[in-house]
Amino acid sequence: MNITIVGSGFAGVKAALELARDSHMHVHVITDKPDFQYYPSLYSSATGHSHLESWVPLGEIFASYDNIHVTLDTIVGIDAEKKQLLGVTETRYDYETLIIGVGTVTTYFGIPGIDQYSYGIKSADQIYQLKHRIYKDIAEEGKLDRNYVVIGGGPTGVELAGALGTYLNDLAKFHNLRSHRTRVRLIEAAPRVLPRSHETTSRKVQKRLENLGVEVQVGCMVQEETADSIIAGGRPIASHTVIWTSGVMNNPLFAAHPGIFELAKNGRVIVDKHMKAHKDIYVIGDNAATPFTGLAQTALHDAKFVAGNLRRKRRGQSMKAYTAVAPASAIPVGDRWAAFEYKKLRFYSWPAAIIRRVADFVGYSDILPIGQAIRPWVAATIKEEDYFTPSGVTPARYARKRRR
Helix, strand or coil: CEEEEECCCHHHHHHHHHHHCCCCCEEEEEECCCEEECHHHHHHHHCCECHHHCEEEHHHHCCCCCCEEEEECCEEEEECCCCEEEECCCCEEECCEEEECCCEEECCCCCCCHHHHCECCCCHHHHHHHHHHHHHHHHHHCCCCCEEEEECCCHHHHHHHHHHHHHHHHHHHHCCCCCCCCEEEEEECCCCCCCCCCHHHHHHHHHHHHHCCEEEEECCCEEEECCCEEEECCEEEECCEEEECCCEEECHHHHCCCCCCCECCCCCECCCCCCEEECCEEECHHHECCCCCCCHHHHHHHHHHHHHHHHHHHCCCCCCCCCCCCCCEEEECCCCCEEEEECCEEEEEHHHHHHHHHHHHHHHHHHCCHHHHHHHHHHCCCECCCCCCCCCCCHHHHHHHHHC
């Protein structure tokens, strides 16, 4: 049985691994990235910790499977009648059964200047650009920016804002910026941070952020960004380091094929009880209109479900119906503190932080053998070699710059 998978996020990689357990399954993964990206740790890599916690080469993940083949390409077209995919390289790929888990893309809601001037942390390139901006201020100006503005009070924005202040203070001390005055601001359009979480969690997380020195502004809309400021709530904030963590939309691949995919109001793909969107086409993870879409645990659950059903189909067994499972969440806010939620269960501080660390190990273990999962998990405690200075720039150079 030949299975083609488009995408190498949690959903795509887990589906490939589950299917490859059956030697009769031949899996072709088509992806635009050579690495699996562990999204929950991107905020940590953006604030100086090892990149090994966020990126694992697909070659390492699939090394022990002879029935998984990987092709690097971006799929831009689908012909459901001919059962063909079209890559951006203009290569055509035939498929028998297709699983799509390509994730979401960033949207800036049409806010002027955000796409041009803001930074992000959703890829290695975006993180490099952000860190280079911070280092450039130190090297050329001998100081940090006055305001570091994080837009979006969801989990990513909260995690980043909670870690950013410590990172900036470490940089300031290392480079002897004794008189530095900088502020981390978190701006959220909704009435509270973590609007999808319980109100108690939102309140405690905001208090934790404020204790860390983060200025939290909720119910605040961003109107515009320029090269050196952002206008939010009708007021300008001086900053050339605005980090956008808000706003995602479904991959445009689906809207480009209305004859194949039916979209829900949120732009996700409507699927049947087997997660099928069209004949021999399954849509999973962030792309599917399921109750808990957008979460890593849901993507893993979807992958296991579809892979299990395809294995049953190969054996001539009946397929099961999909059941959504409410995932737990553990959101870190600074060092040794997190907020944990699972249904009606909620608790905070260091016990939740321990659960988050355990959950990360489980997350890596879902993708890698336990022996290999230890490396990225431990990497979360390691600071990059360029934690304090960018590659190729020595502290001595900074010292000479400051003396001038």
